[in-house]
Amino acid sequence: MALIVQKFGGSSVSDAAAMKRVAGRIARTQRDGNDVVVVVSAMGDTTDELLDLAEEVNPNAPAREMDILLTAGERISMSLLAMAIEAEGIPARSYTGQQAGVLTDSKYGKASIVGVVPDRIRRTLEEGQVAIVAGFQGVNAEANDVTTLGRGGSDTTAVALAASLGADVCEIYTDVDGVYSADPRVVSKARRIPRLSTEETLELASHGAKILHLRAVEFARRYNVPLHVRSSFSELEGTWVVNPTEEDPMEEPIIAGVAHDRSQGKVTVVGVEDVPGSAALLFTTLAEAEANIDTIVQNVSTEATGKTDISFTLPNKDVPAAAAALENLRESLGFEEVQHNGNIGIVSLVGAGMRSNTGVSATLFKALADAGINIQMISTSEIRISVVVDAQEVDAAVRVIHSAFGLDSQDTEAVVYGGTGR
Amino acid sequence: MALIVQKFGGSSVSDAAAMKRVAGRIARTQRDGNDVVVVVSAMGDTTDELLDLAEEVNPNAPAREMDILLTAGERISMSLLAMAIEAEGIPARSYTGQQAGVLTDSKYGKASIVGVVPDRIRRTLEEGQVAIVAGFQGVNAEANDVTTLGRGGSDTTAVALAASLGADVCEIYTDVDGVYSADPRVVSKARRIPRLSTEETLELASHGAKILHLRAVEFARRYNVPLHVRSSFSELEGTWVVNPTEEDPMEEPIIAGVAHDRSQGKVTVVGVEDVPGSAALLFTTLAEAEANIDTIVQNVSTEATGKTDISFTLPNKDVPAAAAALENLRESLGFEEVQHNGNIGIVSLVGAGMRSNTGVSATLFKALADAGINIQMISTSEIRISVVVDAQEVDAAVRVIHSAFGLDSQDTEAVVYGGTGR
Numbered sequence: 001m002a003l004i005v006q007k008f009g010g011s012s013v014s015d016a017a018a019m020k021r022v023a024g025r026i027a028r029t030q031r032d033g034n035d036v037v038v039v040v041s042a043m044g045d046t047t048d049e050l051l052d053l054a055e056e057v058n059p060n061a062p063a064r065e066m067d068i069l070l071t072a073g074e075r076i077s078m079s080l081l082a083m084a085i086e087a088e089g090i091p092a093r094s095y096t097g098q099q100a101g102v103l104t105d106s107k108y109g110k111a112s113i114v115g116v117v118p119d120r121i122r123r124t125l126e127e128g129q130v131a132i133v134a135g136f137q138g139v140n141a142e143a144n145d146v147t148t149l150g151r152g153g154s155d156t157t158a159v160a161l162a163a164s165l166g167a168d169v170c171e172i173y174t175d176v177d178g179v180y181s182a183d184p185r186v187v188s189k190a191r192r193i194p195r196l197s198t199e200e201t202l203e204l205a206s207h208g209a210k211i212l213h214l215r216a217v218e219f220a221r222r223y224n225v226p227l228h229v230r231s232s233f234s235e236l237e238g239t240w241v242v243n244p245t246e247e248d249p250m251e252e253p254i255i256a257g258v259a260h261d262r263s264q265g266k267v268t269v270v271g272v273e274d275v276p277g278s279a280a281l282l283f284t285t286l287a288e289a290e291a292n293i294d295t296i297v298q299n300v301s302t303e304a305t306g307k308t309d310i311s312f313t314l315p316n317k318d319v320p321a322a323a324a325a326l327e328n329l330r331e332s333l334g335f336e337e338v339q340h341n342g343n344i345g346i347v348s349l350v351g352a353g354m355r356s357n358t359g360v361s362a363t364l365f366k367a368l369a370d371a372g373i374n375i376q377m378i379s380t381s382e383i384r385i386s387v388v389v390d391a392q393e394v395d396a397a398v399r400v401i402h403s404a405f406g407l408d409s410q411d412t413e414a415v416v417y418g419g420t421g422r
Numbered sequence: 423m424a425l426i427v428q429k430f431g432g433s434s435v436s437d438a439a440a441m442k443r444v445a446g447r448i449a450r451t452q453r454d455g456n457d458v459v460v461v462v463s464a465m466g467d468t469t470d471e472l473l474d475l476a477e478e479v480n481p482n483a484p485a486r487e488m489d490i491l492l493t494a495g496e497r498i499s500m501s502l503l504a505m506a507i508e509a510e511g512i513p514a515r516s517y518t519g520q521q522a523g524v525l526t527d528s529k530y531g532k533a534s535i536v537g538v539v540p541d542r543i544r545r546t547l548e549e550g551q552v553a554i555v556a557g558f559q560g561v562n563a564e565a566n567d568v569t570t571l572g573r574g575g576s577d578t579t580a581v582a583l584a585a586s587l588g589a590d591v592c593e594i595y596t597d598v599d600g601v602y603s604a605d606p607r608v609v610s611k612a613r614r615i616p617r618l619s620t621e622e623t624l625e626l627a628s629h630g631a632k633i634l635h636l637r638a639v640e641f642a643r644r645y646n647v648p649l650h651v652r653s654s655f656s657e658l659e660g661t662w663v664v665n666p667t668e669e670d671p672m673e674e675p676i677i678a679g680v681a682h683d684r685s686q687g688k689v690t691v692v693g694v695e696d697v698p699g700s701a702a703l704l705f706t707t708l709a710e711a712e713a714n715i716d717t718i719v720q721n722v723s724t725e726a727t728g729k730t731d732i733s734f735t736l737p738n739k740d741v742p743a744a745a746a747a748l749e750n751l752r753e754s755l756g757f758e759e760v761q762h763n764g765n766i767g768i769v770s771l772v773g774a775g776m777r778s779n780t781g782v783s784a785t786l787f788k789a790l791a792d793a794g795i796n797i798q799m800i801s802t803s804e805i806r807i808s809v810v811v812d813a814q815e816v817d818a819a820v821r822v823i824h825s826a827f828g829l830d831s832q833d834t835e836a837v838v839y840g841g842t843g844r
Contacts, residue, residue: 016478023479050498056438057445058505065508068516069501072494076472079491083480086487094490099566144521 002168003125004029007039007135007158011175012232013077014044016084022173022232023084026130030090035125037165039135039158040081042073063108067137067148071097074134074154082132092130095120097137097146101164102157104138104147111138111147113156113219116164133161155216163223170225172212177231178238179204179211181257181407186395189408193239193256197352200256201227201241203384207348208261217241244352254353254360255405260398261346264294265319266377266388268311269326271336278333279310282326289325291318295346295379295386307336311377313388316342344376345394348386349401361385367404373397424590425547426451429461429557429580433597434654435499436466438506444595444654445506448552452512457547459587461557461580462503464495485530489559489570493519496556496576504554514552517542519559519568523586524579526560526569533560533569535578535641538586555583577638585645592647594634599653600660601626601633603679603829608820611830615678617662619774622678623649625806629770630683639663666774676775676782677827682820683768686716687741688799688810690733691748693758700755701732704748711747713740717768717801717808729758733799735810738764766798767816770808771823783807789826795819 006026013019030036050069054061061069078094085092097104101117124131135154140147149156155172162170179201182190196204198221205214211229220227221243230238272278279298286293296312314322323340330338354360364385368375373396377388389397402408428448435441452458472491476483483491500516507514519526523539546553557576560569571578577594584592601623602612618626620643627636633651642649643665652660694700701720708715718734736744745762752760776782786807790797795818799810811819824830 016475019479053438053498053502054505057441057502058509060509061505062508065501065504065514065516068518069498069505072497072501075494075497076475076491079487079494080475080479082487083476083483083491086484087480087482092487094487096490 001033001035003035003037003165005037005039005158005162005165005167005170006173007154007171008041008081008173008232009154009175010041010044010046010077012173013040013081016080019043019077019080019084020087023081023088025232026081026085026092027088027090030130037121037125037131037133037161037167038081039133039154039161040074040077041135041154042070043077043080046073046076064145067108067146070148071134071137071146074136078132078134082130085130085132090130091128092132093124094132094134095124096134096139097157098139098144100131100133100161102133102138102160104140104149106140106142106145106147108145108147110150111140113138113149113160114141116160118161118164121161121165133157149215152213153215155213156219159216159219159223159225159227162225163219167225169228170220171228171230172216173230173232174211175231175233177234177236178229179209179241179257182398182402183209183260186260186398187258187402187408190257190402191407191409194237195240195242196256197244198241199383200350200352203348203350203381204257204259207259207346207350207384207386208263209257209259212241254357255349255351255407257350257407258398258401258405259348259350260394261348262391262394263315264313264344264346265316265340265342266311266313266344267319267322267326267341268309268339269335269337270309270339271305271307272310273334274306274308281329281333282310285325285329286314286322289318289321291322291325295377297377297379313344313346313377343391344388345391345397346386346388347394347397347401348384349405350384352383354383354385363404364401367400368397371396371400373400423455423457425457425459425587427459427461427580427584427587427589427592428595429576429593430463430503430595430654431576431597432463432466432469432499434595435462435503438502441465441499441502441506442509445503445510447654448503448507448514449510449512452552458552459543459547459583459589460503460552460554461576461583462496462499462554463557463576464492465499465502468495468498486567489530489568492570493556493559493568496558500554500556504552507552507554512552513550514554515546516554516556517546518556518561519579520561520566522553522555522583524555524560524582525563526571528562528564528567528569530567530569532572533562535560535571535582536563538582540583540586543583543587555579571637574635575637577635578641581638581641581645581647581649584647585641589647591650592642593650593652594638595652595654597653597655599656599658600651601631601663601679604820604824605631605682608682608817609680609824609830612679612824613829613831615661616659617664618678619666620663621805622772622774623663625770625772625803626679626681629681629768629772629806629808630685631679631681634663676779677771677773677829679772679829680820680824680827681770681772682816683770684813684816685737686735686766686768687738687762687764688733688735688766689741689744689748689763690731690761691757691759692731692761693727693729694732695756696728696730703751703755704732707747707751708736708744711740711743713744713747717799719799719801735766735768735799765813766810767813767819768808768810769816769819769823770806771827772806774805776805776807785826786823789822790819793818793822795822
């Protein structure tokens with residue numbers, strides 16, 4: 001007997017029929033002798049419909065009221081799901097974030113969970129009932145007002161509940177059967193990854209792979225909650241996301257997968273004088289312009305000029321404001337010009353095995369060169385290599401990298417680096 | 423400066439445009455120097471749509487979950503209305519029943535308000551903000567679970583809040599401009615009643631006039647809250663519902679209006695032996711069959727037989743079960759037969775002036791006789807006369823009674839009874 005937290009997203013409960021199928025699955029899990037806590041998102045397009053209504057009555061709606069509005073969606077889905085489970089003969093009770101003890105700060109629209117006090121959920125389980133909890137929402141202690149965790153926050157609710165209840169696993173149900181080595185719409189030979197470390201998952205998720213809410217993975221890593229990403233349409237095993245331990249160091253392929261992100265643009269400040277404080281002034285200005293900077297690259301200055309170029313990526317929508325803010329600095333900072341380009345994509349190769357394997361970046365750069373794809377920027381972390389390429393070349397770049405690292409599904413043997421000298 | 427509670431029903435906030443119009447009205451009321459508390463129902467057909475969804479997933483849905491589901495409707499409308507008012511430049515905050523301090527018992531689906539602790543609403547008003555409160559819902563103290571007051575409960579929420587805040591008036595906005603002397607769809611000459619006593623309103627509402635939720639009027643009477651029923655589409659004065667006082671005994675027309683109700687059926691138990699305990703056994707049996715008895719009529723027994731007939735009305739849907747339950751009693755009670763008829767209607771004449779005026783019933787019976795309408799049953803209260811007629815003759819009965827008492831709108835002079843000998 002295990003304690004299982006199951007999270008179902010909006011596409012898994014899009015209508016009454018889907019709701020009933022999900023209810024059947026939950027009922028089976030409980031009949032198999034498990035304690036089950038379910039976290040559910042709003043049905044299908046509910047949230048978008050509510051956003052449209054809000055836009056109609058007030059394009060600058062106050063965040064507090066917006067949170068009250070949006071949480072209605074989970075209220076509908078959670079109570080319907082409880083009813084559907086009862087129809088399966090299993091007692092079920094639904095709870096709002098507040099009732100489930102999900103406490104947050106007061107940042108309406110993007111609140112952080114500050115604690116979970118799941119007393120009521122525990123009692124529900126003790127009484128042999130399934131507990132259904134509204135995802136994406138909590139309550140701020142000071143005002144007793146409902147808050148939302150931002151979109152995708154239901155994953156975070158599920159992991160936080162799993163952590164606070166000491167659940168054996170947090171199952172994240174989606175409309176695909178796990179995490180893939182690349183977006184299957186881009187790479188037809190992408191394959192399901194059976195097991196990922198939390199840090200690989202973080203790198204993939206933060207570089208464009210739409211698999212899990214970043215904060216949920218952070219939570220899972222910090223509190224050691226095993227995640228199981230799987231399909232609500234099949235009984236197949238999906239992808240397990242776990243923290244490697246000393247006893248179980250994850251003898252897995254070196255490369256986990258390839259992520260890509262088309263939502264970013266690139267800005268380069270050309271000819272910045274390489275004196276202390278330049279970068280600080282630059283990025284303070286950008287922060288004031290509310291530009292959400294992702295990757296920053298600065299090359300060493302050439303000795304001849306004492307000047308350098310600073311490039312960074314940021315969400316495309318923030319590019320014009322960022323470029324305008326920087327223009328105002330041109331005189332004081334004495335740089336030459338600001339170039340910006342929204343027509344780019346970032347392709348990232350992620351794998352914990354990079355740490356101990358040489359030659360990974362060489363293989364990546366050679367694959368791109370062979371395909372005639374120009375690299376505009378490079379940045380790396382310990383377990384990731386990202387390249388900025390032209391937007392039109394993103395798909396091709398993902399495919400050749402995927403192939404070069406033996407990730408294509410026909411090739412079931414892992415490719416070995418380092419030793420091969422590639 | 424007054425404290426005004428305004429209640430808007432679902433048809434007044436059916437879409438974003440209607441929401442904005444209502445917001446404009448609320449903003450004007452506040453700008454005129456009033457403190458404004460708004461109680462709002464779910465938008466248009468939201469509640470019916472949610473009921474349909476519930477029916478699909480579980481035709482026997484648990485009442486607790488049903489209440490969670492249905493209250494989502496008010497959550498949506500209240501937050502959107504707050505946003506729309508903010509768009510008018512007036513600060514507004516929306517509150518659930520729980521946040522507004524609406525405490526109820528635990529009868530999910532038909533909870534009673536046991537108290538209102540509107541501390542948060544008071545603070546909101548002190549801060550110069552409009553308070554929006556979700557109608558129809560409260561919270562039960564023991565479980566901190568949301569409850570609903572039953573359909574139409576938003577009226578009750580509004581009156582209860584008005585009572586607890588000591589509001590100067592509770593305005594009930596609808597899609598008609600007040601209470602009419604008869605259903606305008608039946609009587610084209612029906613006229614708006616400028617002023618009604620709470621007891622007249624209770625009699626009208628409980629005999630088929632769809633104007634106000636019965637419990638809301640009871641609340642208004644008990645706590646002396648002046649109600650103003652008016653149109654959300656115009657600025658016209660509507661109908662005031664007030665308790666007459668000694669200083670203001672309401673010198674109003676003798677007759678308020680004519681109500682009718684087609685939802686009832688009639689059952690007659692023929693030849694019941696007139697011995698103590700017969701009626702008790704009869705109505706205990708009916709109560710166990712969950713038949714919701716309305717009017718009961720029993721004639722004196724004839725001396726010759728020592729037997730009597732007992733008739734009663736009840737909702738049409740309850741007639742078959744009630745008749746079947748009574749059949750089982752035939753032997754023990756020794757009555758002759760059970761007759762039942764769902765094809766009836768009840769027409770009621772209501773007016774506080776009946777108390778001190780004779781001839782009212784004679785006028786009513788003569789009007790029906792002149793129109794060739796047969797009276798099947800009669801029952802009266804101090805301020806009401808009700809007759810049961812054939813369902814096909816309800817409209818005609820309402821019209822001739824309305825005319826006979828001078829209620830038709832061309833005739834603006836009140837008819838005087840008693841003295842005329844009619």
